[in-house]
Amino acid sequence: MIDHDMHQQLEAYALGALDEADLVEFEAHLADCETCQVVLAEYQVLLAKIPVTLAEKADIEVPAYIKANLLTAIVQSNTASNSRPFTPDRVYSRWIRLGFAAALILLMGAVFWIFRLQTALAEEQELNDQLTHETELIFEVVDADEKTRLFLSPQTDKTRPGEAPPYGKVFVRPDMPYVVAMGGRLPEPAEGEVYSLWLVKDGETVKAGELAVNEMGFASLIYEADQNGLSFDRALVIEQEPEATTPDGDLLLGYSSGS
Amino acid sequence: MSTQDLQPNDETLVHRVAQHHSVEAFELLYDRYSRAVYLLAMYMINSQEAEEMVQDIFMLLWNKAGQFDSSRGSFAAWFLTIARNHIRAELKQQNRHWQKIELDAVEQLLTNIPDDGQPSVEDRVGQDEQNAQLYDALRSLPPEQRRALIMAYFGGLSQSSIASELDLPVGTVKKRIYLAMKKLREFFSNEEQPDDNPVETEQSEKHYDRS
Numbered sequence: 001m002i003d004h005d006m007h008q009q010l011e012a013y014a015l016g017a018l019d020e021a022d023l024v025e026f027e028a029h030l031a032d033c034e035t036c037q038v039v040l041a042e043y044q045v046l047l048a049k050i051p052v053t054l055a056e057k058a059d060i061e062v063p064a065y066i067k068a069n070l071l072t073a074i075v076q077s078n079t080a081s082n083s084r085p086f087t088p089d090r091v092y093s094r095w096i097r098l099g100f101a102a103a104l105i106l107l108m109g110a111v112f113w114i115f116r117l118q119t120a121l122a123e124e125q126e127l128n129d130q131l132t133h134e135t136e137l138i139f140e141v142v143d144a145d146e147k148t149r150l151f152l153s154p155q156t157d158k159t160r161p162g163e164a165p166p167y168g169k170v171f172v173r174p175d176m177p178y179v180v181a182m183g184g185r186l187p188e189p190a191e192g193e194v195y196s197l198w199l200v201k202d203g204e205t206v207k208a209g210e211l212a213v214n215e216m217g218f219a220s221l222i223y224e225a226d227q228n229g230l231s232f233d234r235a236l237v238i239e240q241e242p243e244a245t246t247p248d249g250d251l252l253l254g255y256s257s258g259s
Numbered sequence: 260m261s262t263q264d265l266q267p268n269d270e271t272l273v274h275r276v277a278q279h280h281s282v283e284a285f286e287l288l289y290d291r292y293s294r295a296v297y298l299l300a301m302y303m304i305n306s307q308e309a310e311e312m313v314q315d316i317f318m319l320l321w322n323k324a325g326q327f328d329s330s331r332g333s334f335a336a337w338f339l340t341i342a343r344n345h346i347r348a349e350l351k352q353q354n355r356h357w358q359k360i361e362l363d364a365v366e367q368l369l370t371n372i373p374d375d376g377q378p379s380v381e382d383r384v385g386q387d388e389q390n391a392q393l394y395d396a397l398r399s400l401p402p403e404q405r406r407a408l409i410m411a412y413f414g415g416l417s418q419s420s421i422a423s424e425l426d427l428p429v430g431t432v433k434k435r436i437y438l439a440m441k442k443l444r445e446f447f448s449n450e451e452q453p454d455d456n457p458v459e460t461e462q463s464e465k466h467y468d469r470s
Contacts, residue, residue, distance in 0.1 A: 011440035012418055012433065016347070017411035019419045041332055043440065046393065046447055048339040050412060053390040053397070055294040058368055062297045066313050067289055074321050075282060143322065164307050184311055 010036050014043035063163070065184075065216030076135045137222050141171045141180040148172045148229070152183070152237060152253035160187045160217050168237060168253045170197075174229035179208060181235075182220045183253065186213045189239050197221060198247040200234035205247055211237060233257045269334035270327075277324035289317055292335075296342050302361045302413045303346045312349070316342045347415045365409050369398050389447070396446035404439035407432055 006029045012018045013026050030036050141147065152168030159165050168183040181197050189195055197208040208223035234256050240249030266287065267275075275284035296316050300309035319341060327337050397405065410421045418436060422429040 008433075008437055011437045012411070014440065015408070015411040015436060016343075017416065017418050017421070017436060019417045039444075041336075042444060042447075044336040044340060045333055046443055047412065048333070048336040049390055049393050050397070051295040051299040051339060051342075052292075052335065053393045054365070054368055055298040056390055057394065058294075058298055060294060060298060060301065062293045062313060063310055066310055067286075067293070070289065070314060070317050070321075071282065071286065073318070074280075074285060077321075143318075164310075167307060167311065169311070 007033075007036060010039060011043070014040055014047060063185075065218060068216050069218050073135065077139065134222055137178055138180050138220060141173050141176060141178050141222075142182075144173045146174055148174070148231075150235060150255045152181075152235060152255045155251040155254045158187050158250075158252065160185055163217070166217070166253060170235050170255065172230055177225045177228050177230065179223040179225055179230055180220065181208065181211065181223070181237075182218070183211050183213075183237065184218050186211070186217045186219055186252070188213060192241065193239050193249070194242045195219065195237050195239055195252060196242075196244065196247075196249075197223070198236045198238060199223075199230070199232040200236065200247075201232040207245070207247075210242065270329045273320075273324050273327050273334050273338075274329075276321065277327065285317075285321060288320065288334075288338075292338060293317070295339065299339070299342055299413075300346055302365050303343070303415065304350065305361060312346060316345055319345060343412075350415060362409055362414055365413055366406070369394075369405065392447065393443070396443050399446070400439050400442060404435045404442070407435040408439040411436060 006026060009018060009022055009026045010030075013023075013030070018026060030040070148171070150170045150172075152170065154165035154167065157165075163185050166183060166185040166187065168181065171180040171182075172178075179199070183195070186195065195211040195213065197211060199206050199208050209221040211219035211221055213219045234254065236247055236251060236255075237253035238244075238247050238249040239252055240247075267284070269288065269291070272281075272284040272288050275281040276288070293313060297309055297313050300312035300316075304312060320338060323341070327334060331337070400408065406425075407421055410416050410424065411418070414421075416424065418432045419429050421427075421436075422432040425432070
């Protein structure tokens with residue numbers, strides 16, 4: 001292919017629309033063509049502006065719970081990393097310092113209060129360690145390159161007020177025994193009931209755990225199986241009493257390998 | 260000086276995310292780009308899955324901020340390319356095809372808003388002038404070129420797939436994409452440098468000319 005023709009492939013390349021057959025040849029050309037490299041950079045800026053531009057015109061709003069979930073997740077991941085340097089942005093830093101100041105006053109007060117404070121701190125630390133551990137596990141599974149991801153689709157008309165139907169995902173890593181489940185836009189379960197995740201394999205069912213819904217409608221759980229890379233035929237999120245021992249109740253979300 | 264002028268630029272913010280794991284900087288980037296990423300996901304997949312896609316993509320930003328290299332381009336170009344590639348990879352992994360309904364929504368967004376030629380002050384205030392120019396450029400494309408562009412950009416389709424969908428020769432699709440992209444770039448260049456780029460003639464569209 002002559003250079004003139006090759007140059008004309010640049011627009012399709014920038015768009016990601018080049019067919020495989022042309023792609024390798026064009027990338028070889030691009031590596032040596034400074035003109036194309038410069039123009040490609042211009043196209044990349046231009047193309048990046050398309051969604052920004054349309055978003056200014058479109059009547060859309062990003063649901064607030066997404067930002068809340070993200071900030072919660074990254075604050076937890078920040079807390080988990082002790083090696084990171086202190087920065088003024090760490091949102092909990094002021095509270096931690098205040099906590100230490102309060103602890104100092106109490107320490108000077110009475111042995112009884114010292115004991116109470118130490119007990120409370122130990123409990124909080126234990127809870128924090130548990131949350132940190134869970135967050136790290138979730139990221140390890142969800143962010144893995146080699147993972148299986150299954151989609152849980154809505155099975156009822158039940159939704160949060162004014163929102164789209166609920167959804168869910170289940171992640172499994174081939175080299176780990178953990179099954180991570182997440183749900184979004186989950187409506188509040190009926191009083192006295194919870195959402196339980198059930199996994200079905202060859203007719204056998206196992207209750208993986210309870211999806212505790214937060215105020216944003218988000219929930220996650222980690223289930224530790226007795227083998228790595230657990231596979232299953234069906235996954236069901238059922239609204240039922242917490243002590244239920246069978247997958248009976250209102251089906252909210254479901255995955256089936258046959259569908 | 261506008262409020263925007265007082266805010267750190269994108270490159271400063273992503274640097275703070277990478278170096279200091281700054282939640283505040285991340286939040287500012289989220290506020291600036293979440294609607295664009297959400298729109299991208301809505302139109303490339305569907306509105307139901309767009310929400311979790313936004314979460315996935317911003318977690319990618321949190322985890323990969325250190326990979327951004329300002330010498331290779333702007334943050335917006337880098338991040339929205341990552342976003343688009345991530346969504347395309349998702350579609351490919353799920354072996355899903357393009358969504359005609361969602362692409363129609365893009366078309367409607369570009370064609371249904373009345374073009375009165377005089378945007379209101381409210382429309383322009385706080386709106387990036389270049390974005391307004393790009394919007395005008397997209398609207399001014401011939402419908403068949405715009406359709407091919409949208410199918411490639413939001414549908415993630417290759418030229419031969421577009422040709423197959425539209426029952427056209429591949430050469431025709433190639434030409435439409437080439438002309439559409441070139442016109443957008445020219446429109447942009449003309450708006451940015453009105454004295455350096457006289458309006459090109461139709462003849463100039465027929466021959467490649469990077470000068």
